[in-house]
Amino acid sequence: MSDHPAPRPRPGLRAALFGLVVAFALAACERPDPLQTQRLLVFGTVVDLSTWGVAPRDARAAFDAIDTRLRQWHADWHPWQDSPLARANAAFARGEAAALTPELVTLVQHAQAAAQASGGLFDPAIGRLVELWGFHQETRPAGPPPAPAAIAALVKQHPAMEDLSLDGTRISSRNPAVALDFGGIAKGYAVDRAIEELRGRGVHNALVNAGGNLRAIGTKDGQPWRIGVRNPRGEGVLAALELRGDESVSTSGDYERFFDWQGVRYHHVLDPRSGFPAIGSMAVTVIAASAEQADIASTALMVAGPGEWLGVARRLGVTQVLRIDERGQVHMTPAMAARLHFEVQPAPAVEVTTEP
Amino acid sequence: MSAAAGGPRARRALLRPADALVLALALALLGGLYARLWGDGGAGAEVRISVDGREFARLPLTEARTVEVPGPAGITVVEVRDGRARCAASPGPQHLCERAGWLARGGEVAIGLPNRVAIEILARERHFDGFTY
Structure with missing residues (x-):
């Protein structure tokens, strides 16, 4: 205690000061929540939008605008229901050209670049294979798996993004086996456009998450956005990641869409080389600069498998990867290991790789 | 610990009964608000x-x-x-x-x-x- 106590305010003044403190506290209660959130069940998935420090009315307007765009894209990009993309797929089979929306043209261009960069491990031209396996429907995929001969016949035709030619908004394919299914890029692309929409409205602290494919900008009250990585086996959360600034995360796994047949799991991430579900990994989580890059990379690395994934990560310019192999062993690149925190006890043994 | 000479007198001068009441009420109110508005989880x-x-x-x-x-x-x-x-x-x-x-x-x-x-x-x-x- 100080030897020289501060001059004592008059009791009335002190009461007024306390009153002021209480009034401030009450005023703070009436302030709207700086965290505004909206959950949309669109795009065939769950889309969660969060903003920090934005007035509720402005956040609502931004969420509505994003909702409208997502619904439009879902209608335009559906590979099998009547849509511009479905009509293009039908035209490829007939050897004809078709018209695309400007957004679909951009998506095709991005997918072509990604297919090339990933050495064909990510290639949305394998829509016929997805259909053959039954993973295109929103209903439950079910066994038995397709006849190996039918799979082999499609693989032999080698449908690839490089078969497609764009002329303005017209698209044609020199390979009738090509059918586009943007499952491995559409969510990432849409998340990036949603972030653009928010930024265009002056929002600089936000999180957009489309079915586990997410991008965070800014912070939440100066704190990082906290992301849980789901456990690929068992329940709950395996690990936590803190995102600050502008970063994206995406996970590809064998547990989202799959069926079990005679003791074997067949999942929806197909390897264009074999025509069968990718082997060697349960899940791959990637942190990247954009949601689209993270989406593409997580799919390509899931397909790449044990021997190749680090090399593919290097080619895709991705340095932060968590991979859980088919035995459940956790592998991480050094940059991912430095920031990922396990939420399970005891924490699993980790094999830290060399830098990609 | 022994009270310093003149302690009770100094304390009375610093905090009169009405002040103490205001202080207690304000703290109780703030505590309640904190628990209600910032408290996490639990009940x-x-x-x-x-x-x-x-x-x-x-x-x-x-x-x-x-x-x-x-x-x-x-x-x-x-x-x-x-x-x-x-x-x-x-x-x-x-x-x-x-x-x-x-x-x-x-x-x-x-x-x-x-x-x-x-x-x-x-x-x-x-x-x-x-x-x-």
């Missing part, structure tokens, strides 16, 4: 169950119960017990709703997409802002 936390974005129920985590939630694909069963909640059964083919496990911390969520049901923990502190899967 204050709730589980919100919504169908297609509309709130179906909001339940305290302190009362054990089982709720059947009707949705477009069937019935989702939500179980609340021991300060936690979970999706105990859902009509979804991949059972991703159940796979979310027990939820207890703010922001934890289980979603059954076919039945359009979301089960979410509401607490002042959000432990997670999102999930990747």
